[in-house]
Amino acid sequence: MFLLHGLMFEAKKHIVVRFDNDERKYKVAWDIIDKRWDSKLKTPLHLAGYYLNPHYYFANKSEIEHDGSFRAVVITCICKMIEDEETQDIVIEELNMYQDQQGSFGHEIAIRQRRNKNFNPAKWWLNHGTSTPKLRTLASRILNLTYSSSACERNWSAFEEVHTKKCNRLLHDRMRDLVFVKFNSKLRNKRENKNRDPIEKEVDDVLADYDNEFITGKEPTTEANEEQEKAHEDASEEAPNRASSSQGQAKRKRSSRPRKKIKTVSLQSLMAMRVETMPQVASSSESESDKSPSDSGEE
Template identity: 30%
Template structure:
């Protein structure tokens, strides 16, 4: 019985009565049912005896794959991966797979893609698990010992990094930069006990020139998205006249939007002009789209409705009641010249939306009911030109010609409260927070609070910053 057990458990070299046996190969297709039931039970018992004997032996512990001893390994399956045909010593079933499937089968692990053996005793899996665990513990004991350490140095280092970000004026988005993460990862995984970070001159001159050359040549040549197919596609689009017609069309109906942003994105007083610029911009966008589609003014355009919906959505976020009040205090919008420029124009006090927001501003600015009555009376005198200086011919003529703030300084003495309010609003610039970017690359690098940079140095920094940002966004570590 011992000779038979040893011959089954040692498939590589069988020495029974001094003779070498050939390795057997098993295939699920050619397997025939076993007719030796008595042999199976004694075979299982012998295997378990080997389990109990091997659990305390040093040789079994040193074996990284001890469970191979409890199956008969057959031919290797083509395709790689360490897969074999093998036969279980307990259930005599023929399976195929790697050591992972052998372990799952013998240790009765479910969800591993292989059936566990059903005819199992209660102690069998426990003994096999013990043998497997001892082998794993031995492998772990061979690994280099890592001395225990406290979390206090990590917390201290993290606090230093946070202080550097706050005192250096660095953006919090720096933590998402893969170059920032990799620098600390390399330092943590390397023995840099005597390392000192580069100094002022090295960063400013030597490393700057080296990084410029690196960005200009090496990284872009290794860029994985740089393919001939994409280059051919770009060349095809550049030489395509139909594509350029579409580009011209996009520029035609977006140019008024860009012009409005440019006018509002200045330090000059333009708060009282926002409504007028908005109306002109929407009309120009409509004219460009209708011209391309060949439609008349009264016809419906689906594309224009979509564009106008987007513009109106953005307008509702940036518009405030102060825009309406400043628009109402512009004297030019009450002249015949301005009303006749575009058909359908009305004076500000005849527009329901503007009047509603103007009254809302009056309620916020003047808490007393008597003050609101007085300011409303003065606005009525101004808007209707009912009496006093507003009936003067020069006053009416200068409404269309003079700057709004200068006009109020010349003719606004009859309505002092409204005049003081006009001084405050008509000198204000309009908000551009909805249209400008949060960061400007050049301003980020060349700010007044930083050291004086030469023109060449600033250009190199802008070049490196833009290109590294493009490359880092393609990195897997970018978040």
Template identity: 40%
Template sequence: MRQHTQGKDLVRVGVTRFATIFLTLQSILAALTSLKQMFVSGEWLNSPYSKKPEGEAVACIVFDNQFAQRAAEIVKVSEPLVRVLRLVDGDKTPMGYLYEAMDRAKESIKNYYKGDRLKFDPIWEIVDRRWNNQLHQPIHAAGYFLNPRFRFGGSYSDSNGEVMEGLSTCIERMVPDGEERDLIVSELQNYEGGRGKLFSSELARRGRTTQTPDAWWQNWGGNTPHLKKFALRVLCQPCSSSNCERNWSLFEAIHTKKRSKLAQKRLNDLVYVQYNLRLRVKKVEELEGGPIDLDDIDPYSDWTS
């Protein structure tokens, strides 16, 4: 097979488990012509695998035009959702972007089917069921509102009041003091209207698209200190447990049978050093240097699980 696919494998080792099936299907589609050539080659026909039921079944799948069409459709429909997973599982803090990213993913699916509700509605129902039951939380709506890139962008929308409801819920949950809540609400008016020396400055307006949301609040939220503190708490929250899971993987890799007698402090120190070395290799200082671009997330790039 590798002779026909220029040395490439269909299953890409090392990618996160969230996207393995998607990436494998995409690899099969890209290599479909080469795979067809392999199954008509003399080497395959003379191979004992070509006479086995499994070999014949795989060959039939490769030459099935309906398989190719449906696989292409699955990849196209799944790609926007994989972009969201890639965003959540990345190194940056995407709290201010997740709400918008999900909306864009659903719109991409709708546009693929050219607005045909009979085709995109069943997929939307699956996405909404998973999003509403397991993933969607008020803090995602609050992050969307507090991201100046979207709040002051032309695509901002809250027609059903879901965003403001999420923001209100977050304020009630995260700020127990009633007086501080009132101060946050009063300062929201300045933020929404872009009023005040800092919010209305040219640098602040330009920074909405050139800075990360947390950096923007750190630089330009001085006139609304209570809202600034709340915004930073929201926007700096992680959207997944990926970093914790990577820590656990390091623990398992270091605490082996041969090294099972490691003292807890030494084990913690080794994990700390290993994890920070990985961050250095990935050049986190470059990854965190600018805002997230939702249009520039590569769903085909490998990322560690």
């Protein structure tokens, strides 16, 4: 946090040198940088980190104090990060000591170390900010901040929870406000329950609204859907019973059909029928043998 603003100033100075101090040339590049920088990288924490970095502050002290915006954002950070009014007044008085290099800030070792560009200003405050203990704590908190994209990723996940398939026609302002409420409610909950162990007891939502999908991130099931699900479950349970009952009814129908009676013939009747058929077969064979010579002679 303590390097970005100062390095951006140095980069703009290098651009001026590269274009031979021709304003018509470097002004185009500066406009591109300022368009993104003014909207993203000029937050109170960025400017406060530049102000509390002794390497940049004392080298450009007259310009920084003449601007006034750096001092204003430092006071904004003091009011936002410190809730006690008495402590706020003490930090403002200590800030004047830092500006005038009083106390431990005027030591020769402190002046020599702040001239080194590669030093760590957060550690410098811990070593040489003993005469301003409240301001030293605030400066260490600001200068130890690091850049990360995790907050942006969490914000995108919050947008995905709000912009669901069911609510996909929200206007941009409406959706942004809902994400703001959802995300900041989580931050507020963490701040209020800072000393609570989340493993021992489950932390409830701030609004305690489990039916609101904009807060919980889950789509609620309506009564009609629940009834359909219950009817579907009942139908799936009754399906095997119906199949078994239909199979039982089919078996009963099959069993109720009358069976065909099979005629039984005794062995004696079969023998009698064979004896009766034998003379007829013999007579037919004799008649064929009598007719065969005449037929051969005629041929």
